[in-house]
Amino acid sequence: MMLMVRPRDTIPNVAQRRFVPHTVANCSVMTGVSKNDVLQTVASCSPKSRPKWGSDWGSSPNMKLSARKVINADKGTYQDGNGLILVKRDKSAGFWKFRFSLHGKRPEMGLGSFPAISLAEARALAADARKLVSDGINPIQARKDAETQRRGVPTLKQAIYDAHDARKASLKGDGKAGRWLSPLELHIIPKIGDKLVTDIDQNVIKDALSPIWRTKYPTADKALGRLRIALEYAKASGHQIDLDSVRMARVILGDPGHKVEHIEAMPWQEVPAFFQSLSYGSATQRVLAFMILVGAGARTTPVRLAEYSEIEGDCWTVPAAKMKGKEGQSGDFRIPLSEPALELVQLCRDLTGGKWVFPGPSGKPITDVLTSKFMRERGLTYKPHGFRSSFREWMAHVDISSEIAETAIAHKVGNKVARSYLRDDFFEKRRGIMHDWARHLTGEGSADVVPINEKTPAER
Numbered sequence: 001m002m003l004m005v006r007p008r009d010t011i012p013n014v015a016q017r018r019f020v021p022h023t024v025a026n027c028s029v030m031t032g033v034s035k036n037d038v039l040q041t042v043a044s045c046s047p048k049s050r051p052k053w054g055s056d057w058g059s060s061p062n063m064k065l066s067a068r069k070v071i072n073a074d075k076g077t078y079q080d081g082n083g084l085i086l087v088k089r090d091k092s093a094g095f096w097k098f099r100f101s102l103h104g105k106r107p108e109m110g111l112g113s114f115p116a117i118s119l120a121e122a123r124a125l126a127a128d129a130r131k132l133v134s135d136g137i138n139p140i141q142a143r144k145d146a147e148t149q150r151r152g153v154p155t156l157k158q159a160i161y162d163a164h165d166a167r168k169a170s171l172k173g174d175g176k177a178g179r180w181l182s183p184l185e186l187h188i189i190p191k192i193g194d195k196l197v198t199d200i201d202q203n204v205i206k207d208a209l210s211p212i213w214r215t216k217y218p219t220a221d222k223a224l225g226r227l228r229i230a231l232e233y234a235k236a237s238g239h240q241i242d243l244d245s246v247r248m249a250r251v252i253l254g255d256p257g258h259k260v261e262h263i264e265a266m267p268w269q270e271v272p273a274f275f276q277s278l279s280y281g282s283a284t285q286r287v288l289a290f291m292i293l294v295g296a297g298a299r300t301t302p303v304r305l306a307e308y309s310e311i312e313g314d315c316w317t318v319p320a321a322k323m324k325g326k327e328g329q330s331g332d333f334r335i336p337l338s339e340p341a342l343e344l345v346q347l348c349r350d351l352t353g354g355k356w357v358f359p360g361p362s363g364k365p366i367t368d369v370l371t372s373k374f375m376r377e378r379g380l381t382y383k384p385h386g387f388r389s390s391f392r393e394w395m396a397h398v399d400i401s402s403e404i405a406e407t408a409i410a411h412k413v414g415n416k417v418a419r420s421y422l423r424d425d426f427f428e429k430r431r432g433i434m435h436d437w438a439r440h441l442t443g444e445g446s447a448d449v450v451p452i453n454e455k456t457p458a459e460r
Contacts, residue, residue: 070119084126086114096122100133109140153239156200156230157193160184163233183223184230187212197234201242205249217256224250265386268394268440274380275441280347284370287358291371291384293341295391295408295437300384304365306357311337311345314431323410333410336431338438394440395433404429 065080078086085108088094096111111117111125129139154162164181171180191208192200205227212220228246235241266274275292278285291303294316302322310317318333337345348357360366371384388409395405404426 065119067119070114080119080123080126082126082130084111084122086119086122088114096125098126098129098139100129100139102133102136102138107138107140109143153196153198154234155193156195156197157189159197159234160189160193160227160230162237163230166233167229180226183219184226187219187223188227197231198240200231200245202245202248202252205245206252209249210253213253214256220256263383263386263389264381265389265393266380266382268390268397271387271390271394272441272443276443280344283358283360283366284374286344286348287366288371288374288384290341290344290358292387292441293338293344293434293438294335295388295434299388300368300371304358304368307355308345308349308357309355311357314338314342315427334425334427336427336434338434340438340442341434391437394437398436400433404433408433 065078065086070078070086073086073088073091075088075090078088080086083099085097085099086094087097092115094114096114096117098109098111099106100109109129111122111129114122117125132139132142160181167180188208192204195204205224209220209223224246228243231241231243231246235243271292275289278289280286280289287300287303290306291300294303302318305322306316306318310319314337316335316337318335320331320333323331323333345357352359354363356363356365358365360370368384375382375384392405392409395408396402400408407426408430
């Protein structure tokens with residue numbers, strides 16, 4: 001049977017035909033016969049009126065689309081086979097769709113725009129949809145269901161803040177200082193915080209942390225550990241999370257080549273000269289002097305934030321909230337005050353009064369930046385925190401037992417079981433230690449005093 005090819009405007013009403021024709025270049029082919037007859041008919045057409053495969057006809061059964069054809073194709077509809085169709089609005093833009101048969105209907109499913117979706121990607125999407133159809137599932141509805149489910153999935157940013165809220169009770173001051181969140185807010189949230197928590201994998205994590213993995217490893221390590229906590233929280237909330245992604249990200253990031261650098265501490269032999277060079281005329285120097293006198297048993301922050309209400313007699317009780325450690329795992333810490341330390345407290349009371357022992361010009365405690373800055377201006381590379389090591393080394397030099405020495409700098413001694421039986425803070429013994437330490441600082445002890453820079457450039 002020979003098919004009839006005629007101009008498009010002469011095609012009868014669709015209702016009168018057995019088959020909806022495809023048209024190309026003002027030519028329509030009405031068919032209801034085998035494909036071989038169609039091919040013979042098209043071959044008999046003149047070159048100018050012959051329809052082109054891959055245009056409005058769709059692709060030939062033996063001619064799938066290629067990447068080049070997709071790019072070079074003009075406006076029209078092009079079939080790749082197995083239901084995958086490309087509709088070109090013009091040469092540079094179009095969209096993909098997938099046509100399938102299910103339950104007696106032939107719906108079409110959008111697969112995305114061209115060229116954003118390549119031919120290979122469109123084929124993969126169509127294959128996934130085709131698999132659902134073979135299982136009797138409507139891929140359009142399946143996609144809607146997935147989107148509905150995704151709307152209930154939080155972003156990584158939300159998961160981080162939710163995890164932080166859940167941990168507030170174990171953080172100092174309910175985490176208001178923001179230190180737990182700081183690495184995440186600096187290096188994770190700005191980069192991948194808007195991603196759904198279910199989309200976080202090892203490669204996403206690696207891309208976020210690789211810029212600082214070797215240059216700022218301690219910060220990156222904290223960010224990675226806290227990111228895992230956030231992902232664990234999201235998983236516990238019922239979301240599909242791959243917790244192994246954090247470990248795999250660490251593997252991909254590789255060896256950071258990081259060497260632990262301990263805080264540089266002033267040798268205990270040099271501390272007396274530095275202590276004696278301090279003037280009590282500034283709050284910064286008073287803070288440093290008091291920190292040294294108490295053997296840095298309290299770190300910089302508790303000293304800066306010291307209140308008169310915490311001092312009774314020769315005992316300064318540092319509240320648990322100001323001590324290092326998790327909320328509920330650190331208790332109040334008592335520090336015996338030597339005579340020079342008590343004299344300094346009384347001097348501060350006479351100078352400033354009020355609530356704080358060491359207020360700055362504004363009436364509020366000074367910042368920890370000022371103490372480090374002061375030492376730098378003295379031409380010193382030592383850090384205020386390093387006075388803890390200075391004091392600890394001096395105790396070892398004068399044969400203070402390790403158990404008492406560790407207690408003096410607020411370190412926990414022994415394991416949890418041992419601490420449950422040994423609850424003595426050795427306060428009376430530490431009172432004698434602080435007396436001897438003060439004599440060392442003031443030059444009354446037997447240790448030699450090693451001179452150091454006494455004045456800042458501005459003081460010279």
